[in-house]
Amino acid sequence: MRFSYQQWDGKDFPTQEHLEFFSNFMDFLLEYGQEAMDALHDLADDPEQREIIERWIEEGLLDKVGVRFRLTPRAISSLQRQALMEVFRNLRPDSPEGHDTTHIGLGGECMEETRPYQFGDPVSHLDLTATLRNAVRRGGPGLPIRLQESDFEVQQTESKSTCSTVILLDMSGSMNRWNRFTQAKRCAMAMYALIRQRFILDTVDMVGFATGSEIIPEHKLPLLMPKRVSLFDPQVRMSVPLSDLAKAPQHFTNLHMGLMTARRILARRGGANKQVFIITDGQPTAHVEGDQVHLLYPPEEATALATLTEAMMLSRQGVRFATFALIEDYYYMDWINFVEHLTKLTKGVAFYCTSGNLANCIMESYLSGKKTKSYLA
Secondary structure (H helix, E strand, C coil), X not given: CCCCCCCCCCCCCCCHHHHHHHHHHHHHHHHHCHHHHHHHHHHCCCHHHHHHHHHHHHCCCEEEECCEEEECHHHHHHHHHHHHHHHCCCCCCCCCCCEEEEEECCEEEEEEEEEECCCCCCHHHECHHHHHHHHHHHXXXXXXXXXXXXXXXXXXXXXXXXXXXXXXXXXXXXXXXHHHHHHHHHHHHHHHHHHHHHCCCCEEEEEEECCCEEEECHHHHHHCCCCCCCCCCCCEEEEEEHHHHHHCCXXXXXXXXXXXXXXXXXXXXXXXXXXXXXXXXCCCCEEEECCEEEEEECCCHHHHHHHHHHHHHHHHXXXXXXXXXXXXXXXXXXXXXXXXXHHHHHCCEEEEECHHHHHHHHHHHXXXXXCCCEECC
């Protein structure tokens, strides 16, 4: 545990009630996004609540820009730490340099096995017992014991690997149900906190996909919300130019465009390992052809083929896939077959889980690199 000391500014320390109030507001924020920030204006009309909001501003948790409130980097970090404590409560202690592997290499924990010293090996890994035993075996048991370079032995170490991850988050209209989207945001924020604390060489990027796709900056993640359903026709066959995509209904599922965005991101990332996490609750209903986006509901084979082709391109570049299929109300629908095809073609892993179990699945996949299929009710 680390402590920092500074001069007391004369202000009272936060009470447990004050801390719980901020924590409750953060939960409200995750569930309602920008609407929660807008609600602060109504709270500010109450003198008691206004005092609390002003204290948050003094503590560096909120900024007020004009008439709008904004989360500060400190508040976002607090959200991430809180999510990490909730989601990854049972993490085992580990070194921050990289992920454990089963291979011998540099940078990991020391193993029982030793090997002859080679030029450039760190002296801190020198095994004195094995080194002295070699010297005695060569020169006999008498004193003094004279060491030669050939006597030196060092401990083997586990190798460490770095990883670049892109999380593809479904923002279609159906993600509003069963608290799916809130749980997905918590997982993403926990990933950011985990990487900063334990895997400092790793990177994580967030891409939201609905009718289109967009890179989600870290500071915007807490306010993110799924798209509202704006079209209720039982059958939709629509083509929209990419340049006019913002004018189209936004609640479709364009995983194809999300994968295209992930491929561009990973092309400029330098991790030794690269992976894509897909969090979704339904089969793709949109894809790109040339400069057109096709919106098709019910889903058609053309959309599935375009999406699977893009996934295979990433897989051939060495990108690992993990798909987290949220199945609260979809378990018996045909879209599960799409996840099966995606997993098979990319040699990836699929987790069929509810939103409440999403965190455990992501933790398992990210930390252990598990490559077996999981079914969680």
